[in-house]
Amino acid sequence: MESVVINVLGLAAIVLTVWWFWLAPKGSRQPAAGVAEALQILVKDGVYEPDRIRIAAGKATVLKFRREDASPCAEWVLFPDLEISAQLAVDQVTEVQLPAADAGEYPFHCQMQMYRGTLIVE
Amino acid sequence: MTETSSMSPQTFRLQGVSCAGCVKKIESALGRVSGVEDARVNLGDKTLVVQGSATAQACIAAVESAGYGAEAVQVNARVLRAQQREEEQAHYRQLLWRSGIALGLGVPLMIWGLVTGEMGVHNTAQQIAWGSVGLLTLAVLVFCGGHFFTGAWRAFRHHSATMDTLVALGTGTAWLFSMLVVLLPHVLPESARHVYFEASAMIIGLINLGQALEVRARGRTSAAVEKLLQLQDPNARVIRDGEEIDIPIDQVMVGDKLRVRPGEKIPVDGRVIEGESLVDEAMLTGEPLPVKKAGGDALTAGTLNKNGSLVFAAEKVGADTRLAQIIQMVKNAQSSRVPIARLADTISSIFVPSVMIIAVVAALVWYNWGPDPKIAHMLVVLTSVLIIACPCALGLATPMSVMVGVGKGAENGVLVRNGKALQQATDLDTLVVDKTGTLTEGAPKLTDIECDGDADALLQQLASLESRSEHPLAEAIVSAAREKQLSLSDVQGFEAITAHGVRAEVDGKTVLLGNRKLMQREGIDPGKWTEKAEALAEQGRTAMYAAVDGAMAGIIAVAGPIREDAQAAVARLKKLGLRIEMLTGDNRATAEAVARQLGIDHVHADLLPEDKEKIVADLQKNHAKVGMAGDGINDAPALARADVGFAIGAGTDVAIESADVTLMRSSLHGVADAVELSRATLRNIKQNLFGAFIYNTLGIPIAAGVLYPITGMLLSPVIAGAAMAFSSVTVVSNANRLRFFKPSQNGGTA
Numbered sequence: 001m002e003s004v005v006i007n008v009l010g011l012a013a014i015v016l017t018v019w020w021f022w023l024a025p026k027g028s029r030q031p032a033a034g035v036a037e038a039l040q041i042l043v044k045d046g047v048y049e050p051d052r053i054r055i056a057a058g059k060a061t062v063l064k065f066r067r068e069d070a071s072p073c074a075e076w077v078l079f080p081d082l083e084i085s086a087q088l089a090v091d092q093v094t095e096v097q098l099p100a101a102d103a104g105e106y107p108f109h110c111q112m113q114m115y116r117g118t119l120i121v122e
Numbered sequence: 123m124t125e126t127s128s129m130s131p132q133t134f135r136l137q138g139v140s141c142a143g144c145v146k147k148i149e150s151a152l153g154r155v156s157g158v159e160d161a162r163v164n165l166g167d168k169t170l171v172v173q174g175s176a177t178a179q180a181c182i183a184a185v186e187s188a189g190y191g192a193e194a195v196q197v198n199a200r201v202l203r204a205q206q207r208e209e210e211q212a213h214y215r216q217l218l219w220r221s222g223i224a225l226g227l228g229v230p231l232m233i234w235g236l237v238t239g240e241m242g243v244h245n246t247a248q249q250i251a252w253g254s255v256g257l258l259t260l261a262v263l264v265f266c267g268g269h270f271f272t273g274a275w276r277a278f279r280h281h282s283a284t285m286d287t288l289v290a291l292g293t294g295t296a297w298l299f300s301m302l303v304v305l306l307p308h309v310l311p312e313s314a315r316h317v318y319f320e321a322s323a324m325i326i327g328l329i330n331l332g333q334a335l336e337v338r339a340r341g342r343t344s345a346a347v348e349k350l351l352q353l354q355d356p357n358a359r360v361i362r363d364g365e366e367i368d369i370p371i372d373q374v375m376v377g378d379k380l381r382v383r384p385g386e387k388i389p390v391d392g393r394v395i396e397g398e399s400l401v402d403e404a405m406l407t408g409e410p411l412p413v414k415k416a417g418g419d420a421l422t423a424g425t426l427n428k429n430g431s432l433v434f435a436a437e438k439v440g441a442d443t444r445l446a447q448i449i450q451m452v453k454n455a456q457s458s459r460v461p462i463a464r465l466a467d468t469i470s471s472i473f474v475p476s477v478m479i480i481a482v483v484a485a486l487v488w489y490n491w492g493p494d495p496k497i498a499h500m501l502v503v504l505t506s507v508l509i510i511a512c513p514c515a516l517g518l519a520t521p522m523s524v525m526v527g528v529g530k531g532a533e534n535g536v537l538v539r540n541g542k543a544l545q546q547a548t549d550l551d552t553l554v555v556d557k558t559g560t561l562t563e564g565a566p567k568l569t570d571i572e573c574d575g576d577a578d579a580l581l582q583q584l585a586s587l588e589s590r591s592e593h594p595l596a597e598a599i600v601s602a603a604r605e606k607q608l609s610l611s612d613v614q615g616f617e618a619i620t621a622h623g624v625r626a627e628v629d630g631k632t633v634l635l636g637n638r639k640l641m642q643r644e645g646i647d648p649g650k651w652t653e654k655a656e657a658l659a660e661q662g663r664t665a666m667y668a669a670v671d672g673a674m675a676g677i678i679a680v681a682g683p684i685r686e687d688a689q690a691a692v693a694r695l696k697k698l699g700l701r702i703e704m705l706t707g708d709n710r711a712t713a714e715a716v717a718r719q720l721g722i723d724h725v726h727a728d729l730l731p732e733d734k735e736k737i738v739a740d741l742q743k744n745h746a747k748v749g750m751a752g753d754g755i756n757d758a759p760a761l762a763r764a765d766v767g768f769a770i771g772a773g774t775d776v777a778i779e780s781a782d783v784t785l786m787r788s789s790l791h792g793v794a795d796a797v798e799l800s801r802a803t804l805r806n807i808k809q810n811l812f813g814a815f816i817y818n819t820l821g822i823p824i825a826a827g828v829l830y831p832i833t834g835m836l837l838s839p840v841i842a843g844a845a846m847a848f849s850s851v852t853v854v855s856n857a858n859r860l861r862f863f864k865p866s867q868n869g870g871t872a
Contacts, residue, residue, distance in 0.1 A: 010486040021475040045273035046284040070213035076457045085457035090209040112517030114284040
């Protein structure tokens with residue numbers, strides 16, 4: 001009995017991991033937030049919040065990051081496809097200037113790729 | 123606090139602000155202050171930015187009248203960096219405390235276990251004792267490791283798994299299992315009634331310690347930017363209404379007149395209005411000798427005024443100064459990625475969930491097929507795999523090296539635009555070099571004057587004649603006469619004869635200066651001078667025939683002198699394995715003469731600017747990895763086409779913006795420095811990646827127990843925690859070794 005329970009729990013953990021982290025439908029994610037003057041992207045506890053940001057195509061944009069995580073992971077935010085990066089000061093809002101970009105999805109993340117987000121240009 | 127009124131925005135930090143109502147009250151109060159054009163409160167970071175000419179004191183009084191507090195803040199890069207450093211220090215201390223408390227519990231527990239071997243729960247007394255320890259461990263998990271759990275939960279909600287996930291799962295599983303042993307020992311087989319509280323506490327302690335050491339080591343990697351920031355003076359002496367006043371550098375405006383006394387740093391970019399002085403620009407350009415500055419000369423923020431007092435007009439302030447641009451560029455380049463990081467990136471992005479699956483599979487294997495005690499083995503394997511597999515070291519392997527490498531470049535006057543350029547510079551096998559301004563001095567100089575009579579008298583006549591000419595070589599002749607303090611005469615009937623030379627009346631005599639064709643056209647026999655002119659041309663000099671009143675008077679030669687250190691730099695580049703090719707718009711004879719002196723075998727002469735780009739493209743078609751060194755403006759197409767473009771010397775805004783690598787010093791040694799630095803950086807990255815890959819690829823199987831048949835032991839989760847914590851420290855420390863990089867040969871003359 002014990003053996004069955006442990007094996008079932010183990011297999012369930014594997015299935016859950018695969019589903020939750022890789023296969024879960026995108027719809028269950030937070031909807032993408034549009035850039036407004038008041039929008040701040042909170043950098044805390046391993047995630048950007050919101051982590052999906054919608055901006056207009058062909059227009060330079062400013063994103064405001066507020067870093068509340070002092071751990072080294074959160075120190076930089078990188079937009080590799082746009083060749084933009086910024087060092088985020090702790091407990092302060094750092095403005096990141098983004099150049100006009102074509103429509104598409106551009107990932108952004110910290111140096112270690114633990115913090116991850118997506119910029120949706122449309 | 124300053125009382126100076128200013129048109130530049132002033133920033134204040136607010137106290138007591140908590141809602142949109144407060145924002146409105148403060149903005150309305152500011153609206154009533156005379157001189158305030160715009161006032162904006164940022165509720166997020168509780169700051170107020172005021173635009174207009176109102177004094178800081180008036181703004182603070184208005185905020186206070188609205189019932190809140192305010193203090194002026196100087197938000198410049200230097201202050202921000204200082205704040206950041208303070209935060210880092212606070213974070214470092216906090217991590218050390220967390221680590222100390224967790225290890226304070228974990229170490230005695232581990233010693234107890236090792237000495238007595240009594241970590242099991244077999245009676246009520248042990249249940250009570252270990253239950254108390256379990257509660258203490260819970261306190262450690264909450265107070266010292268709570269951030270791992272909140273981070274893991276938050277990431278989980280975002281369908282994301284991070285390092286926090288692994289730590290939380292590992293330590294949480296160990297604690298939960300141990301509590302199960304304490305509370306319900308009878309449900310487990312006797313051999314599995316073992317507690318792992320010490321593992322939870324030790325892992326939290328060690329990982330906090332590892333992070334603390336990482337914070338400290340990372341602080342050192344950004345030392346280069348700090349050095350650059352320290353070049354900025356916080357204050358400037360401005361002359362307003364005839365009075366000299368010291369004001370914070372942020373309040374200096376374009377057009378302000380500033381005074382810099384001997385020994386002071388130039389605060390902003392500008393142009394000298396009054397005074398003469400030697401200015402040491404080594405900190406920005408690496409140029410070892412101070413440069414003389416007088417009326418009209420450009421000054422750069424961060425350089426050091428040596429011996430005279432200068433008054434200058436501010437032309438660029440704040441983020442527009444060259445120093446600010448350099449700092450920004452270095453910071454950007456430091457955080458850019460090298461192509462070699464792609465593999466690590468791909469792995470990192472799928473790593474954590476994969477490790478979670480591997481951990482469960484390994485645990486099930488041990489449970490189903492492993493030796494007794496199966497449950498204990500299963501738990502140890504699960505915890506160890508989760509803990510040891512954290513990919514932090516992998517994630518840090520390239521950015522840390524790029525950060526130090528780019529910073530080290532800046533210290534040596536080599537500004538690398540991004541990590542990609544840094545990597546590509548390691549593979550170069552061909553370097554094409556523009557001659558003028560790179561191998562030779564940009565401005566031609568008079569090198570020879572030969573005549574049968576008085577050379578100075580002939581030079582005076584020729585310089586007078588050439589003072590009317592706009593030809594680039596004419597400037598060299600006029601400058602030579604000025605250096606000898608020869609006064610120029612009036613010139614009558616000046617005539618420029620296309621592709622031949624010039625003619626005019628100087629002091630009543632007809633003076634001709636030009637090539638052999640000019641003499642033939644005028645029916646003058648050059649005689650013995652032909653031979654001498656050919657000899658000069660063979661040395662790479664442009665020789666011209668001079669005639670006075672229809673008779674040959676002598677010859678004069680002009681050349682761009684070869685840069686003092688060009689020969690040594692070319693030799694050094696060849697030693698680095700680069701094939702050097704020269705590009706020039708000059709004629710072939712002159713170009714080949716220069717190439718001969720420098721030991722360059724391949725010459726492309728008589729080129730138009732577009733030809734240079736074509737040559738680079740042709741070389742690339744033949745699979746060469748081509749670097750191009752030029753002065754950054756007229757060579758722009760070729761610089762852009764090359765695999766790596768080195769903009770030499772100019773250090774202009776254009777060059778900084780466009781080149782892959784900008785060399786602040788006008789020397790080809792900079793290219794060699796850049797190549798050596800890039801090779802050293804890439805080697806360092808490879809060491810880091812190798813270490814991180816080996817760590818993860820060996821670490822996971824060992825934690826999963828592959829060595830058990832040989833050693834009869836499983837990897838303790840505590841050892842796994844220590845290994846994980848110190849892998850990042852090892853990578854960061856190895857990257858910091860790059861700080862000791864020195865170019866093989868200092869190209870300076872000092």
